[in-house]
């Protein structure tokens with residue numbers, strides 16, 4: 001049955017309901033403190049169990065940066081930046097300036113607070129907004145980056161038009177996303193949706209059509225389904241040994257059903273209901 005709070009809400013309300021949770025930043029800090037971390041002297045390593053909100057974690061972010069040829073002078077826009085783990089990785093390991101944009105307010109608040117405590121606020125900043133209506137300047141970014149935020153966005157054509165608008169000529173759009181596989185309906189809940197109205201995964205053909213229609217040209221792509229599946233199985237095995245929701249893992253930022261979402265995500269990939277692609281497109285000069 002559909003949650004009655006969702007029937008009246010618009011898209012941003014239902015996404016916020018799905019991902020958001022009150023006092024997230026405070027809960028993270030409490031969990032860190034209880035795990036024996038010094039919250040006045042945090043390191044990025046203290047956050048690695050939960051601040052990259054995708055199956056592949058930190059390694060996948062590093063791989064994607066190499067895949068896209070990210071360089072230190074790049075000005076990056078991270079669409080659907082979550083609590084900012086990937087943005088901080090790009091800033092501290094690749095030297096870029098990163099703007100994260102996310103529709104979920106509690107994620108943006110947590111992203112800012114964690115970045116402030118890591119003394120990274122000069123390299124990463126966060127804007128709370130909808131990716132299909134970005135309050136950001138045109139032709140400003142060298143790279144638009146998106147990890148697992150596309151499956152939530154219904155208006156994919158409008159999104160790609162916005163991405164084209166904010167990219168500099170010659171700029172890159174690099175993303176990792178789930179697409180609809182050949183087998184049919186996905187099992188819910190999954191990380192990006194508990195109800196069908198938040199699930200907007202598209203077929204690979206439709207995604208390609210929308211990218212090309214927006215004016216973006218294909219540079220490179222990889223089917224990384226098996227690779228991501230392996231990482232997700234490892235993450236699930238680790239999660240099943242976690243004693244409580246307050247420990248430092250994804251359960252800290254996913255409000256409910258985290259293990260069920262993990263199991264369904266794995267099953268969807270194993271049954272070819274979903275495929276994972278990493279893609280690099282470019283705006284012509």
Ligand SMILES: C[S@@+](CC[C@H](N)C(=O)[O-])C[C@H]1O[C@@H](n2cnc3c(N)ncnc32)[C@H](O)[C@@H]1O
Pocket residue numbers: 015019051052053054079080081082083084085086101102103104107129130131132146147148149152153191192
């Ligand atoms: C699975 S999480 C991935 C977060 C982050 N990319 C990472 O890998 O750590 C998907 C993110 O997309 C964001 N999102 C969904 N729809 C959005 C929209 N229309 N505009 C901006 N952000 C959106 C969600 O709030 C969530 O933070």
